[in-house]
Amino acid sequence: MTNYHATVTPTLELSRQVRQQMQRLYFRYYDGSDEQTFQHDVESKTDAVLLHSGTKLAGFTMLHQYEQVIRGGPIKVVYSGDTVVDRPHWGQNTLASLCIERMGQYSQLSDLPVYWFLLVKGHRTYRYLSAYCKSFYPHWSIDRSDLRPLADELATKKFGSVYNRDTGVVEFNLSRGHLNDRVAYPNQRHLEKPEVSFFIERNPGYLNGHELVCISELSEQNLKPLTRRLFRRGWRA
Numbered sequence: 001m002t003n004y005h006a007t008v009t010p011t012l013e014l015s016r017q018v019r020q021q022m023q024r025l026y027f028r029y030y031d032g033s034d035e036q037t038f039q040h041d042v043e044s045k046t047d048a049v050l051l052h053s054g055t056k057l058a059g060f061t062m063l064h065q066y067e068q069v070i071r072g073g074p075i076k077v078v079y080s081g082d083t084v085v086d087r088p089h090w091g092q093n094t095l096a097s098l099c100i101e102r103m104g105q106y107s108q109l110s111d112l113p114v115y116w117f118l119l120v121k122g123h124r125t126y127r128y129l130s131a132y133c134k135s136f137y138p139h140w141s142i143d144r145s146d147l148r149p150l151a152d153e154l155a156t157k158k159f160g161s162v163y164n165r166d167t168g169v170v171e172f173n174l175s176r177g178h179l180n181d182r183v184a185y186p187n188q189r190h191l192e193k194p195e196v197s198f199f200i201e202r203n204p205g206y207l208n209g210h211e212l213v214c215i216s217e218l219s220e221q222n223l224k225p226l227t228r229r230l231f232r233r234g235w236r237a
Contacts, residue, residue, distance in 0.1 A: 002053055002089070002092070003053065003054055004051065004052070004053055004058070004089075004092050004094040005051075005052055005094065006049060006050060006051045006052070006094045006095050006097070006098040007049075007050050007052075007098075008047050008048070008049050008050075008098065008102055009047065009048050009050060010046065010047055010048075011042055011043060011045050011046065011047060011048050011062065012043075014042065014048055018048075018050070018057070019039065019042060021057045022042070022048070022050075022057065022060055022084075023035060023038050023039070025057060025059070025060070025084050025086060026038055026082070026084050026177075028084075028086070029084055029179060029180060029182070029183055030082070030084075030177045030178065030179060030180060031175070031177075031178060031179075031180045032174075032175030032176065032177050032178045032209050033175070033176055033177035037176055037177070038177075041062070041081060041082075041177075042062065044064065045062035045063060045064040045079075045081055046063055046064045046065050046066075047062065047063045047064075047065075047102060048060055048061075048062050049061050049062070049063065049095060049098055049099050049102060051085065051089070051092070051094055051095040053089055058085065058086050058088075058089040058092075059083070059084055059085030059086060059089060059095050060083075060084055060095075061080060061081065061082070061083040061084070061095065061099055062080070062081035062082070063078060063079070063080055063081070063099070063102060063103070063106075064078075064079040064080075064081070065077065065078050065079075065106045066079070067110075067112065068154065068157070070150065070153055070154075071149075071153070074112055075112050075113050075114070075115055075150075076106065076107070076110040076112040076113065076114040076115070077114075077115055077117050077154065078103050078106055078114060078115070078116050078117065078218060079117045079118065079158075080099075080116065080117075080118045082121070082177065083095075083125060083128075087183075096128070096132075097230050100132065100227055100230040100231055100234070101230050101231070101233050101234035102234060103116065103218055103231065103234065104230065104231035104232060104233065104234020104235055105234040105235070106218075106234075107218055107231070107234070107235075108234065108235040113217070113219075114217070114218040114219070115150065115154075115215055115216065115217060115218060116133075116136075116215065116216045116217075116218050117151075117154050117213075117214075117215050118214050118215075119170055119211035119212065119213060119214070120199065120203070120206075120211060120212040120213075120214055121177070121178060121179060121206060121209070121211050122179045122183070122184060122206060123186050123190060123195075123196045123199045123200065126195060126196075126199040126212065126214070127193075127195055127196070129214060129216060130195055131224070131227075132223065132224060132227040133216045133217075133222055133223060133224065133227070134222050134223070134224060135216070135222060136214060136215065136216035137151055137214065137215050137216070138168060138198075138202060138212075138214065140194050140195050140197075140198035141194065147215050147216075147217075148168075150215060151168065151213050151214070151215045152165050152168075154213075154215070155168075155170065155213045163213070167202070167203075168202065168212065168213050169202070169203050169205070169210050169211065169212055169213065170210065170211045170213060171205060171210050172209050172210065172211075174209075175208055175209025176209060177209060178206070178207060178208060178209035179206075179207075184206075184207055186200070199212065218231070220232075
């Protein structure tokens with residue numbers, strides 16, 4: 001059985017060696033970016049969640065937490081960056097579990113409503129949402145248009161004119177990172193899933209680096225049972 005363990009490290013405390021390991025793993029699966037862009041993205045986040053298999057880096061994701069004043073008042077935002085897991089380790093849950101726990105910690109430290117704000121570059125990431133949350137925007141079968149104004153506001157503040165309010169997609173003129181051909185295309189089994197078909201329909205430019213804006217409440221009421229337990233565990237961390 002593979003010995004997985006995950007840790008959270010503030011991005012400002014990442015060593016040069018770990019940054020280079022993350023970069024090498026990222027460019028194994030993403031095209032359209034460069035070292036400077038990748039390292040700037042790391043620096044713009046709060047925490048790196050690192051997955052190890054033994055002593056080897058097997059995957060990572062990054063989180064940025066911040067407060068945002070919107071029309072309805074202040075909120076806490078958890079903005080998640082790219083998630084990369086080396087292919088031999090697809091299917092493990094250690095990375096996702098610690099990521100959810102960390103989100104729970106963010107929530108516990110705030111009296112504000114907490115929202116998960118993420119840009120989705122591929123169908124696998126979009127499927128994470130339905131694994132963790134009961135509903136979110138945009139959803140293929142549940143109307144959560146009530147979240148659309150918040151998604152529009154957060155995306156416009158962060159990305160300006162490259163965010164297309166009509167499509168709900170951040171449409172970079174030049175890709176800042178997109179999945180390479182080895183992993184970007186869904187297989188036939190995935191294409192038969194309604195969420196995958198929906199993602200491709202809503203973000204047809206994903207192969208060129210366009211990113212679908214998604215948002216969900218990080219609340220006990222909106223989390224699925226396993227996710228809720230992991231989220232609560234973060235309160236005690």
